[in-house]
Amino acid sequence: GGCKSWAALSKWMVNDARYLKEVCGDSTAFSAGGFSFTMSDYLDxxxxxxxxxxxxLFxxxxxxxxxxxxxxxxxxPRVFALDDYFALLGELNRPDYRWLIIGPERSGSTFHKDPNGTSAWNAVIHGKKKWVFFPPHISPPGIHPSEDESTVMGPVSIVEWFYNFFDQAxxxxxxxxxxxxxxxxxFVPHGWWHAVLxxxxxxxxxxNFVNQENLSAVLRFLRGKAGLISGCSPPAAETLADRFESVMREKHPxxxxxHSSPSRKRSRGLWESLHEQEKDFSFSFGEQSPANDN
Structure with missing residues (x-):
């Protein structure tokens, strides 16, 4: 009952969605399945x-x-409002962290871990959601992550997973x-596998948020898995670890x-490496055909 006091529980009705449709207007910025909707069209x-x-819809x-x-x-909810260290970066400079989520029956999220080592909270305003969790070191049945967890193989839909693997799980x-x-x-602890139907x-x-409990995990992720940082542009992702550590040392020394801050030698790009080796290295693209502009 952590959000029972929210006005949204009485105002965000989906059967009589006049309020949501009015507040959201004609904006087509509500995305679902790769398509853009107005709130009115998506609810219909x-x-x-x-x-x-x-x-x-996310x-x-x-x-x-x-x-x-x-x-x-x-x-x-007060327990989650005490700390959110990414907020120190400013609203425009932090990774994406807050989403409105709407989905019909049978929709949901397949198994995943939340981004950038963060934890999360999820507040239900309408409907019911079935949650399944597994701890970080245990892959759920039917779920096969790559070694660095950058890709996850499994059933295409969450309904398919429930049909084939829920009893085993x-x-x-x-x-x-x-x-x-x-x-x-x-509450979704950092690093935990979870799925929602x-x-x-x-x-x-x-x-999603960063606090004292998951700070170490977030710093490890930003330092060790920079290529997997999500929720910001590639240039912002490249500097996120340095920016975050700097503001944390200023505000929370x-x-x-x-938390030690090991020196991170910037990885050289392929083009820089080739330039350094240009005296002893040559390459060609072989015989080229005319450009295809299809």
């Missing part, structure tokens, strides 16, 4: 869809496109599961004393 789709794999810019919605989800001592309904807030048309807000 979600209420009538019969697809096996319904399109799931909107990271809802606070910009429909700022009135922010007032309806205040206050943030339930036999594991490591699996945790729950159903969250309106007003409930689910919408049991009916659901609306939620989710937010006591906390950062326990």
């Amino acid at each position: 789709y979600a209420k009538n869809v019969a697809d096996d794999q319904p399109m799931y 909107c990271k810019d809802f606070a910009t496109n429909a700022p009135d919605l922010l007032r309806d989800i205040d206050p943030i 339930r036999q594991s001592e490591y699996m945790l599961e729950c159903v969250a309904g309106p007003g409930d807030v689910v 919408n049991l009916d048309l659901s609306v939620a807000i989710t937010q 006591d906390i950062m004393r326990g």
